[in-house]
Amino acid sequence: MMSDLPASYHSSIRADSIDPFLAAAGASGSWDWDILADRLYVDVHFAELYGISPEATANGLPTSAFFQAIHPEDRPRIRIAVAGILAGAELFSKEFRIVTRTGVTLWMHGRGQCHLSGEEKPVRFTGLLVDVTERRRAEERLRIAQTAGGIGTFEYVDGFATVSVSEEFCRVLGLHPTIVLPVQTVNGVLADGAALLVPEMRDGEVPSTLDAEFLITRQDDGSARWIARRGEIIREGAGYRLIGVIYDITSTKEQEAALRELNDTLESRVEQEVVIRQKAEEALRQVQKMEAVGQLTGGIAHDFNNLLMAIMSSLILLQKRLPADAAIDRLIDNAMQGAQRGAALTQRMLAFARRQDLVSERLEVPELVAGMIDLVERTLGPAWSLDVAFPDSLPPVLADANQLEMAILNLAVNARDAMPGGGIIRITGAHCDAEAADVGGLAQGSYIALSVIDTGEGMDEETLAKATEPFFTTKGVGKGTGLGLSMIHGFAKQLGGTFTLQSALGLGTRATLWLPIAQSAAQTAPPQLVSSEPRGASGPLKVLVVDDDGLILMNTAALLEDLGHVVIEANSGEMALEYLRRHGDIDILITDQAMPTMTGTQLADLATELRGDLPIILASGYGDIPAGSQHRIVKLGKPFTQAMLEHALLEALSVHSQH
Amino acid sequence: MTLERISLAELERDALTEIVNIGVSRAASSLRKMIGDQVLLSVPSIEVVSQNRAARLISEREVSDLVAVRQDFAGPFSGRALLIFPETNSLELVRAVTGGELTPQEVLEMEGEALSETGNVILNACLATMANMLQRSLTMTIPEVLRGTSAHLFEVDPAGPGGGLVLFLYIDFAVRSRDIRGYIAMIMDIPSLETLKELLDEFITRVVGDDV
Numbered sequence: 001m002m003s004d005l006p007a008s009y010h011s012s013i014r015a016d017s018i019d020p021f022l023a024a025a026g027a028s029g030s031w032d033w034d035i036l037a038d039r040l041y042v043d044v045h046f047a048e049l050y051g052i053s054p055e056a057t058a059n060g061l062p063t064s065a066f067f068q069a070i071h072p073e074d075r076p077r078i079r080i081a082v083a084g085i086l087a088g089a090e091l092f093s094k095e096f097r098i099v100t101r102t103g104v105t106l107w108m109h110g111r112g113q114c115h116l117s118g119e120e121k122p123v124r125f126t127g128l129l130v131d132v133t134e135r136r137r138a139e140e141r142l143r144i145a146q147t148a149g150g151i152g153t154f155e156y157v158d159g160f161a162t163v164s165v166s167e168e169f170c171r172v173l174g175l176h177p178t179i180v181l182p183v184q185t186v187n188g189v190l191a192d193g194a195a196l197l198v199p200e201m202r203d204g205e206v207p208s209t210l211d212a213e214f215l216i217t218r219q220d221d222g223s224a225r226w227i228a229r230r231g232e233i234i235r236e237g238a239g240y241r242l243i244g245v246i247y248d249i250t251s252t253k254e255q256e257a258a259l260r261e262l263n264d265t266l267e268s269r270v271e272q273e274v275v276i277r278q279k280a281e282e283a284l285r286q287v288q289k290m291e292a293v294g295q296l297t298g299g300i301a302h303d304f305n306n307l308l309m310a311i312m313s314s315l316i317l318l319q320k321r322l323p324a325d326a327a328i329d330r331l332i333d334n335a336m337q338g339a340q341r342g343a344a345l346t347q348r349m350l351a352f353a354r355r356q357d358l359v360s361e362r363l364e365v366p367e368l369v370a371g372m373i374d375l376v377e378r379t380l381g382p383a384w385s386l387d388v389a390f391p392d393s394l395p396p397v398l399a400d401a402n403q404l405e406m407a408i409l410n411l412a413v414n415a416r417d418a419m420p421g422g423g424i425i426r427i428t429g430a431h432c433d434a435e436a437a438d439v440g441g442l443a444q445g446s447y448i449a450l451s452v453i454d455t456g457e458g459m460d461e462e463t464l465a466k467a468t469e470p471f472f473t474t475k476g477v478g479k480g481t482g483l484g485l486s487m488i489h490g491f492a493k494q495l496g497g498t499f500t501l502q503s504a505l506g507l508g509t510r511a512t513l514w515l516p517i518a519q520s521a522a523q524t525a526p527p528q529l530v531s532s533e534p535r536g537a538s539g540p541l542k543v544l545v546v547d548d549d550g551l552i553l554m555n556t557a558a559l560l561e562d563l564g565h566v567v568i569e570a571n572s573g574e575m576a577l578e579y580l581r582r583h584g585d586i587d588i589l590i591t592d593q594a595m596p597t598m599t600g601t602q603l604a605d606l607a608t609e610l611r612g613d614l615p616i617i618l619a620s621g622y623g624d625i626p627a628g629s630q631h632r633i634v635k636l637g638k639p640f641t642q643a644m645l646e647h648a649l650l651e652a653l654s655v656h657s658q659h
Numbered sequence: 660m661t662l663e664r665i666s667l668a669e670l671e672r673d674a675l676t677e678i679v680n681i682g683v684s685r686a687a688s689s690l691r692k693m694i695g696d697q698v699l700l701s702v703p704s705i706e707v708v709s710q711n712r713a714a715r716l717i718s719e720r721e722v723s724d725l726v727a728v729r730q731d732f733a734g735p736f737s738g739r740a741l742l743i744f745p746e747t748n749s750l751e752l753v754r755a756v757t758g759g760e761l762t763p764q765e766v767l768e769m770e771g772e773a774l775s776e777t778g779n780v781i782l783n784a785c786l787a788t789m790a791n792m793l794q795r796s797l798t799m800t801i802p803e804v805l806r807g808t809s810a811h812l813f814e815v816d817p818a819g820p821g822g823g824l825v826l827f828l829y830i831d832f833a834v835r836s837r838d839i840r841g842y843i844a845m846i847m848d849i850p851s852l853e854t855l856k857e858l859l860d861e862f863i864t865r866v867v868g869d870d871v
Binding site for chain 2: 076077079080081083084087088090091176182184
C-alpha cells in the first residue's frame with residue numbers, strides 16, 4: 001500500500017540526532033540514506049541490530065552496509081526495491097529477514113520514503129526498521145488458523161469501494177486469491193440480494209450486527225454454498241470499520257436438512273407402521289369375530305339339531321300310531337320335509353363353524369361336476385362359460401360331496417375373477433399316481449387330479465407363494481375373505497390329498513385338487529352285511545339311553561320302544577354309571593356326546609371299565625368327538641331317523657360280536 | 660507451454676513490480692494533485708496470462724461494463740496499455756478530477772476528455788518509468804477511450820484461439836469517499852514479452868550485482 005508519509009518523516013534524521021521518542025515508540029532503528037553523498041546514517045538501535053559498533057557509525061557508513069545484515073535470500077529483493085526508491089518510487093515498504101550478530105533471524109518491516117529535491121530529483125531515503133518477528137508469527141498462526149479452519153477474514157472501512165480480505169476469504173467464495181476486493185465483487189457472489197455480505201458504499205446505515213448466513217454461488221465451480229458471517233462493528237468517529245470472518249456452513253446446513261428429513265420420514269415411517277399394525281389388528285378382530293360367530297352358530301345349530309331331532313322322532317312315531325289317512329300323512333310329510341330342510345340348514349351352519357364331520361363317501365367326480373354345472377354357470381354370469389372334460393372311466397374318490405362342490409365353485413369363481421373380460425373356464429380330471437404326479441407332500445397311491453383352469457391374469461411367484469395363506473387376497477376390500485384357497489387346501493389335506501397351484505403372469509392359472517381314490521368297497525360293506533342279518537335275531541334289547549336334554553331323551557326312548565326294545569333313561573353320565581352298576585343285564589348304551597360335567601366319550605370310557613363288552617353308540621350333532629375315543633364306539637349323527645337308529649344298533653352289536 | 664516459457668521468475672516479477680511501483684507512485688502523485696483527496700494505490704499482483712484469462716480476471720471482479728483508456732506503445736517491446744474502470748466509475752472519476760464544480764451536463768460533456776487525460780497521466784507515468792528504468796525508449800500514441808465488456812477490451816475473439824498474452828497488473832486504486840477503482844493491463848506479443856524479460860534481467864544484474 002502506498003499512502004502519504006507521516007509528517008514526522010520530513011525532518012532530517014542523523015545518527016547523532018535520533019529522536020529518542022521514536023525509539024521509545026517501538027522503532028527498532030532508523031536510517032537516513034544520503035543519495036547525493038552516497039552515505040548511510042543509522043541510529044544506535046539500527047547499528048545494534050546490524051552488529052555495527054556505535055563508534056563506527058558516527059561519520060556514516062557506505063550505503064552497501066544497508067544490505068549487509070539482510071538474509072541472503074531476501075537481499076536481491078530489497079536491492080531491487082531500494083533501486084526503485086533511488087529512481088523515484090515514493091514509498092519503501094518491505095518485510096525482510098535480518099540475521100543479527102548472535103545468529104538470530106528476525107523479521108523486519110522497513111518503511112521509508114524518498115525525498116525529492118526542488119527539481120524532483122531523489123536526494124534522500126529515510127526510514128524506520130521495526131522488528132515484526134512477533135507479528136509475523138502471529139500472522140503465521142492466523143494464516144494457518146484460516147487455512148486449517150477454512151475461515152476467511154475481511155476488513156471494511158466505510159466509504160471505500162474495496163474491502164481488505166484474506167486469501168482464505170477469496171477461497172471460501174471461490175474467487176481468485178487476493179488481498180483486496182471490490183465490495184461489488186464480494187456481494188456479486190450472493191445467490192439472492194436479500195442482504196449484503198459487505199455494505200455498499202452509499203448504504204449510509206451502520207449495520208447492527210455482522211452475524212448472518214448467506215447463500216452464495218461459488219465463482220470458480222458455480223456450486224451453491226451456505227456461508228456464515230461473524231464479526232464486530234467498530235465505530236470510528238462518524239464512520240465505522242467492520243472486522244469479521246466468513247466460513248462455509250454448507251455441511252452443517254445439509255446435516256440439519258438431513259436430520260429434518262430423517263425426522264419427517266420418521267413420522268411417516270411411524271405412520272406406515274401404525275397402518276400395518278392397524279391392518280393386523282383389523283385382521284385379528286376379523287378372525288376373532290369369525291371365531292365368535294362360529295361358536296355362536298355352532299351352539300345354536302347344536303340346540304337346533306336337538307329340537308329337530310325331537311320333532312322328527314315324534315313325527316315318525318306319530319305317523320306309525322295314527323290310523324292311515326292320506327290327509328294326515330300329507331301333513332306329517334310336510335312337517336317332516338320342513339324338519340329335514342331345517343336339518344340341512346344346521347349342517348351348513350355347522351360347516352361354517354367348521355364343526356361338521358366330513359362325511360366321506362364314494363363320489364364319482366364327473367357325475368358330481370355334471371350335477372353342479374347349472375349352479376356354477378349361474379354363479380359365473382353370461383360372459384364366462386364352462387368347458388368340462390373328463391376321461392371315460394375315472395375311479396371314484398372318497399370325499400364329502402358338499403365340501404367338494406363348494407371347493408369347485410370357489411375355484412370357478414376365482415377363475416372368473418382372473419378373467420375380468422370373460423372367457424372359458426376348463427374343468428378336467430385325470431387319474432394319476434403320486435410318483436408320476438411329482439407333487440410335494442403327496443403320499444404314495446392313486447389320485448384323481450381335478451383341475452380348474454383359466455386363461456386369465458395369472459400370478460407372479462410372490463403372489464403364488466402366498467396364495468394359500470389364510471387372509472391373503474388380491475381382491476379388493478369386501479370382495480373376498482382371503483379364506484377360500486386356504487379352506488380348499490385344508491379340505492384336500494384332510495382327505496389325504498393336496499392342493500396345487502400353477503400360474504404364469506399373463507397366461508393363466510391351473511388349480512388342482514389331488515383327491516385320493518376310494519380304495520375299495522370294504523368300508524361300506526360291514527353295515528350292509530349287518531343290516532342284511534335278520535332283524536329279529538337281535539331280539540328285544542335292554543337299552544340305556546343317556547341325554548341331558550329331556551326332550552331328546554324322551555324321543556329316543558320312544559323310537560327304541562317302538563322298535564320293541566326296553567329303555568332305561570338317564571339324564572347324566574353319573575346316573576348312567578349308577579344304572580350300569582345296578583343292572584348287569586343292560587345290552588347297549590346310547591349316549592349323547594355334549595353333556596355338562598361328563599361327556600359321552602368320558603362316560604363310554606368309564607362304562608368300558610365297568611363292562612368291557614358293552615356295545616356303545618355315541619350320538620352327536622357336532623364334529624366334536626375326540627380323536628382318541630374308542631374305535632369300537634359307533635357314531636350316530638344327529639338328528640337321526642328311526643332307521644338310522646336301528647342301523648346304528650345293528651352296527652354296534654356287530655362290532656361287539658366281532659371282538 | 661508458452662505461458663510457462665514466458666512466465667516471470669520471482670526476481671523478474673519483483674523487479675517489474677518495483678518498476679511499475681515507481682511509475683504508479685508518480686501517477687498517484689499527479690492524481691493527488693488533480694483530485695486533492697487521499698488516494699490508495701497498490702501493486703498486489705503481476706501476472707502473465709492469456710487474453711482469455713485476463714478477461715475473466717476482470718469480469719470476476721466487475722459486474723458492469725467497462726471503460727478503458729488505451730495507449731499503444733512501440734520500442735524494443737511493443738504493445739498496448741489499458742487503464743480500465745468499471746463504467747459506473749467513470750463519471751465519478753471525472754467529477755473527482757474536475758473538483759466537483761461542474762454541472763452533471765458539463766460532467767457528461769467533459770467525460771471523454773477527462774478520462775483521456777487521467778489515463779494519459781497514469782499510463783504515461785508507468786510506461787515512461789519502465790522505459791527509463793530499463794534504459795530504453797518507447798514511443799506512445801495519443802490516448803483513446805474504449806467502452807465494452809472485458810472480453811471486448813481484451814479483444815477476445817470467441818471464434819479465435821484467444822491465445823495472445825497479457826501482462827496483467829492488477830492495481831487497486833481507491834479514492835476515499837469516491838467509488839473509484841481500476842486496473843492496468845499491458846497486452847504484448849510473445850517476442851515483446853521475451854524482450855521485456857531480457858531487459859528485466861539486465862536491470863536485476865545492474866541493481867543486485869553479486870548478490871544474485
